[in-house]
Amino acid sequence: xxxxxxxxxxxxxxxxxxxxLWVLRDSLDLTxxxxxxxxxxxxxxxxxxxxxxxxxxxxxxxxVGTQEIRTIExxxxxxxxxxxxxxxxxxAVPQCGYCQVGQIMSTVALxxxxxxxxxxxxxxxxxxxxxxxxxxxxxxxxxxxxxEP
Amino acid sequence: xxxxxxxxxxxxxxxxxAAQLPEAHAAASSAPGELNAFVAIAPDGQVTxxxxxxxxxxxxxxxxxxxxADELDVAFEGIVVRHAPVExxxxxxxxxxKEQLTGGSMSVREWHEPxxxxxxxxxxxxxxxxxxxxxxxxxxxxxxxxxxxxxSGKTASYGExxxxxxxxxxxxxxxxxxxxxxxxxxxPRQDLLPKVTGEAVFGIDVRLPNLLRxxxxxxxxxxxxxxxxxxxxxxAVKGVVDVLVFDDFVAVVAEGWWQAEKGCRALQITxxxxxxxxxxxxxxxxxxxxxxxxxxxxxxxxxxxxxxxxGAIEADxxxxxxxxxxxxxxxxxxxxxxxxxxxxSGTQVQTRTVEAxxxxxxxxxxxxxxxxxxxxxxxxxxxxxxxxxxxxxxxERPVQLIWSREQCTxxxxxxxxxxxxxxxKVANGRIEALHLHGTSTNILYRYLPNxxxxxxxxxATFPLEGLRGKECPYGIPNHLVEFSxxxxxxxxxxxxSVGHSHNGFFxxxxxxxxxxxxxxDPLEFRLAHIEDERYRRVLETLREKxxxxxxxxxxxHGVAIMECYGSVCAEVAEIEMIDGLPKVHRVYAVVDCGxxxxxxxxxxxxxxxxxxxLSAALGERLDLKDGAVVQSNFHDYPLLRMVDSVEVLGxxxxxxxSPVGGIGEVGVPPLAPAVCNAIFAATGxxxxxxxxxxxxx
Numbered sequence: 001x002x003x004x005x006x007x008x009x010x011x012x013x014x015x016x017x018x019x020x021l022w023v024l025r026d027s028l029d030l031t032x033x034x035x036x037x038x039x040x041x042x043x044x045x046x047x048x049x050x051x052x053x054x055x056x057x058x059x060x061x062x063x064v065g066t067q068e069i070r071t072i073e074x075x076x077x078x079x080x081x082x083x084x085x086x087x088x089x090x091x092a093v094p095q096c097g098y099c100q101v102g103q104i105m106s107t108v109a110l111x112x113x114x115x116x117x118x119x120x121x122x123x124x125x126x127x128x129x130x131x132x133x134x135x136x137x138x139x140x141x142x143x144x145x146x147x148e149p
Numbered sequence: 150x151x152x153x154x155x156x157x158x159x160x161x162x163x164x165x166x167a168a169q170l171p172e173a174h175a176a177a178s179s180a181p182g183e184l185n186a187f188v189a190i191a192p193d194g195q196v197t198x199x200x201x202x203x204x205x206x207x208x209x210x211x212x213x214x215x216x217x218a219d220e221l222d223v224a225f226e227g228i229v230v231r232h233a234p235v236e237x238x239x240x241x242x243x244x245x246x247k248e249q250l251t252g253g254s255m256s257v258r259e260w261h262e263p264x265x266x267x268x269x270x271x272x273x274x275x276x277x278x279x280x281x282x283x284x285x286x287x288x289x290x291x292x293x294x295x296x297x298x299x300x301s302g303k304t305a306s307y308g309e310x311x312x313x314x315x316x317x318x319x320x321x322x323x324x325x326x327x328x329x330x331x332x333x334x335x336x337p338r339q340d341l342l343p344k345v346t347g348e349a350v351f352g353i354d355v356r357l358p359n360l361l362r363x364x365x366x367x368x369x370x371x372x373x374x375x376x377x378x379x380x381x382x383x384x385a386v387k388g389v390v391d392v393l394v395f396d397d398f399v400a401v402v403a404e405g406w407w408q409a410e411k412g413c414r415a416l417q418i419t420x421x422x423x424x425x426x427x428x429x430x431x432x433x434x435x436x437x438x439x440x441x442x443x444x445x446x447x448x449x450x451x452x453x454x455x456x457x458x459x460g461a462i463e464a465d466x467x468x469x470x471x472x473x474x475x476x477x478x479x480x481x482x483x484x485x486x487x488x489x490x491x492x493x494s495g496t497q498v499q500t501r502t503v504e505a506x507x508x509x510x511x512x513x514x515x516x517x518x519x520x521x522x523x524x525x526x527x528x529x530x531x532x533x534x535x536x537x538x539x540x541x542x543x544x545e546r547p548v549q550l551i552w553s554r555e556q557c558t559x560x561x562x563x564x565x566x567x568x569x570x571x572x573x574k575v576a577n578g579r580i581e582a583l584h585l586h587g588t589s590t591n592i593l594y595r596y597l598p599n600x601x602x603x604x605x606x607x608x609a610t611f612p613l614e615g616l617r618g619k620e621c622p623y624g625i626p627n628h629l630v631e632f633s634x635x636x637x638x639x640x641x642x643x644x645x646s647v648g649h650s651h652n653g654f655f656x657x658x659x660x661x662x663x664x665x666x667x668x669x670d671p672l673e674f675r676l677a678h679i680e681d682e683r684y685r686r687v688l689e690t691l692r693e694k695x696x697x698x699x700x701x702x703x704x705x706h707g708v709a710i711m712e713c714y715g716s717v718c719a720e721v722a723e724i725e726m727i728d729g730l731p732k733v734h735r736v737y738a739v740v741d742c743g744x745x746x747x748x749x750x751x752x753x754x755x756x757x758x759x760x761x762x763l764s765a766a767l768g769e770r771l772d773l774k775d776g777a778v779v780q781s782n783f784h785d786y787p788l789l790r791m792v793d794s795v796e797v798l799g800x801x802x803x804x805x806x807s808p809v810g811g812i813g814e815v816g817v818p819p820l821a822p823a824v825c826n827a828i829f830a831a832t833g834x835x836x837x838x839x840x841x842x843x844x845x846x
Contacts, residue, residue, distance in 0.1 A: 014405075015387055022407035026362065031354035032347020034522070036476045037554040038410075041783035044476060072347035085345040092337065092749055095206030095757055097344030098351060098476045098522030123792040130783065132476050132523045133206045134760025136794030138753070 003064060005030070006074025016062030020054075021045045023061050024071060032072035032101050036130065043129030046102040047071050053109040055128075072101045075108065083146060084108050091142040095133035103129045103139055116147040182311030184274050185321070186238035187217060187267035194295060194308030196223050199231040200264075201239030201249055202256040203497050204340065205475075205524035206757070207813040208750035209256045211339045215746055216261055219332035220268030220325060222292040223307065230339065233518040235499050244597060248500035252529055252643060254714035254811020257746055261809055265332075269323045277317035278310040279303075335749035340520070350519045352495035353480045353551060360482070361390060361548040362406040363540050364413045367398040367560050370776035371638045373423035375399060382415035392416070393543050400540050406551050413553075424638055425776040432773060435635045436467070436568040439588035444631030447610035447617040451627035453572075456582035461572040462666055464659060468651040468839045469770035470563040472780075473644055474788060477522020478557050481537035484547035490514045490538070491547075495521035497529040505531045509538045525761075526643035530562050558786055559778040562642025563771060565589040565635075567612065567651040571659045575667040580660075580678060582627035587613055587655070588635045592642060609634075614648035615711055615818065616656060622712070623660070623678040639773070645761060646817040649713040653818025654766075654825070654839065657709035661826040662835065671826060672697050672708050683804045684710060687719045687739050690802050695721035695737035704734060707826025709819035715810030716742040720759070722823035726831045730845055733763060733795045733824055738816055741802050743809040748801070751812050755799035758816025764789030766821035768840045 024030040036044035040055035048070040075082045094100045110125040182190040189197040204210040239249045279297040280287035298304045343349035380392040388408030393400045401412030481494040490512040506514045537550040567589035574581045602608045610632045664674035710719035718740040738755045772779040780786040825836040
């Protein structure tokens with residue numbers, strides 16, 4: 001089947017029930033998107049489908065159709081880091097870093113929908129993304145910094 | 150790496166971590182211009198620093214090179230770091246072994262001096278080479294960020310000099326200049342860029358040509374074995390290459406991990422053996438039986454039993470088994486490449502990993518440690534390493550084993566459940582007597598020979614860490630602390646702050662109970678019993694920074710202090726009760742960790758440890774039923790989320806005699822008691838059993 005990922009077309013030969021996460025990681029070697037739980041409870045697998053954040057570990061590839069998949073690998077542009085990536089660096093957010101790709105993908109989607117999120121908005125959008133290292137306060141500070149006019 | 154990428158990275162000034170590339174180890178070990186085990190400088194001036202420790206978020210990939218660069222006198226930007234290559238010089242004394250490992254908050258503590266010496270030695274070797282070239286006295290040469298200079302105006306770069314310098318003999322422990330122009334400053338973390346672009350390679354991201362994947366099912370009951378396997382449905386899954394049956398686990402090998410896991414779900418396995426009757430109630434019974442007998446003494450001053458004969462404040466406290474739950478599941482990649490066994494895994498224990506693989510394969514072992522997606526102690530075990538090697542021995546291709554989250558949750562090396570019986574007495578505002586009797590399964594039995602643990606008092610009472618002798622700051626005239634082991638088959642291991650994680654909760658909650666019984670302010674009560682200047686300074690600073698006892702309207706304060714792995718940390722939790730549940734608004738944390746190599750990383754560790762501690766305190770517990778762990782994933786083993794996270798205001802203090810202490814763990818033990826003490830202040834309800842929410846929901 002054909003898949004459009006980060007602006008490129010790919011041909012993959014997998015069963016339709018294969019989660020998008022594993023098509024990305026194992027068929028396409030796009031390892032930025034992570035596996036944490038497999039039941040959509042940790043958010044490490046967050047990608048965008050036509051700009052909408054989804055948990056790719058429970059999204060069968062048969063459901064994608066012509067929607068464009070965007071992963072972390074497609075976030076930075078030719079000019080450099082995406083503003084969310086840059087603010088993550090500026091605030092030294094990552095510790096082990098394993099959850100941060102998912103955190104960033106969720107944040108990109110949040111900021112598109114809500115350019116100046118409140119703490120409640122951040123709680124609602126980012127509580128789907130677990131961080132075992134406890135970087136939440138810096139994630140919040142980074143998002144607030146981007147959100148300010 | 151393509152040249153445009155390297156240019157991009159160089160522009161941002163971030164280092165390239167050699168472990169990004171699977172073959173990196175072979176390349177890095179022949180780095181030119183090796184001056185000593187830690188420092189190599191190429192002719193073009195590229196500085197490569199090898200560090201012994203595994204980066205799992207605690208920031209050592211930045212802090213350790215800072216120490217070298219500070220003495221070496223080079224620019225920090227552009228340094229290449231060799232991440233935990235296996236080297237004999239990277240071993241450290243741990244109990245009875247000398248091995249390379251990361252844990253116990255010991256990276257900076259163990260290595261700050263050797264790393265400074267390595268940087269200083271390399272610098273003197275470079276000066277020696279320049280002095281020889283110019284026929285001058287080395288004492289007349291200086292350095293300035295990668296260049297040696299002589300008063301006559303002659304200069305030479307480190308790159309030019311490195312090859313000659315490697316032949317100059319200099320003491321391995323030269324005097325240290327301690328310029329602290331790099332160490333002691335908040336240089337940016339060196340792994341930020343790859344971790345925000347998704348390019349950071351964790352163990353699970355390693356890719357090799359022709360790579361097979363494996364998933365597995367292990368015996369749900371501890372100590373159980375495979376009785377029978379019906380693998381017909383598993384083999385029928387598209388992409389499945391083989392089903393391998395071992396003594397206590399069954400693995401499915403496939404082209405992709407999803408297919409391997411699908412195969413596992415299709416396996417029909419019957420198990421036999423292990424203690425299938427063990428359950429949570431049974432564990433409680435073992436604890437109570439242990440506490441009914443006499444314990445092994447961990448601390449004895451005066452006669453607490455006598456002093457408490459005519460009445461005491463009594464309380465039993467307990468904590469459940471909890472999981473490490475690092476977000477990256479257990480994984481290991483193995484390639485049996487002729488005479489060499491190549492392994493890639495985010496391990497905390499390089500020596501043990503190599504030894505385990507050697508034993509199983511009878512080959513030389515080359516180990517690459519990629520980034521760890523969290524460790525917290527879990528990756529100090531080699532169970533999943535051994536499984537991956539066993540699988541690799543049965544297949545003809547390289548193979549990557551990944552555990553499902555369910556396997557991770559149910560096959561951990563848990564922070565042991567623990568129970569403690571406490572009795573105390575106050576008179577005239579002072580603690581007159583304190584008797585603590587604790588029980589849990591002593592972790593050390595899994596890592597050291599039984600006879601040795603039983604022989605050495607400190608080891609036999611290891612689960613009392615934080616409560617014995619100098620570990621406990623309180624001056625109490627009659628003070629008895631004893632331990633009775635709970636013999637249980639549940640695997641236990643080192644969980645962030647280890648025994649302090651429950652002993653901090655136990656002691657600091659009970660000290661609070663005694664303070665209230667004495668009608669005293671909890672912080673002043675503690676100060677009244679502490680002579681040690683380091684503890685006093687931390688508490689006094691905390692009192693000032695938190696304005697302890699004067700929280701904003703509607704909020705309440707609780708305080709706790711603990712020493713752990715060389716550092717002293719005290720915290721005040723500021724909470725509000727909302728609909729009967731605690732909302733932790735902020736935590737003030739003051740720590741004395743001696744030398745601060747990177748202030749921003751210390752702040753990050755305090756923030757992280759507090760939120761890690763809050764997660765466990767609020768809602769984590771593991772139960773046993775029919776000999777198996779009940780919980781399986783994040784739906785029933787809930788970790789702290791953004792909505793419940795807490796802002797941390799961290800402060801460092803340092804006494805004139807403060808030793809260099811760790812920072813990775815010390816923020817954990819004070820959190821649970823600080824929060825529970827605040828809950829008491831707010832409600833009059835004393836939480837004696839974690840997790841908190843089970844007492845209040």
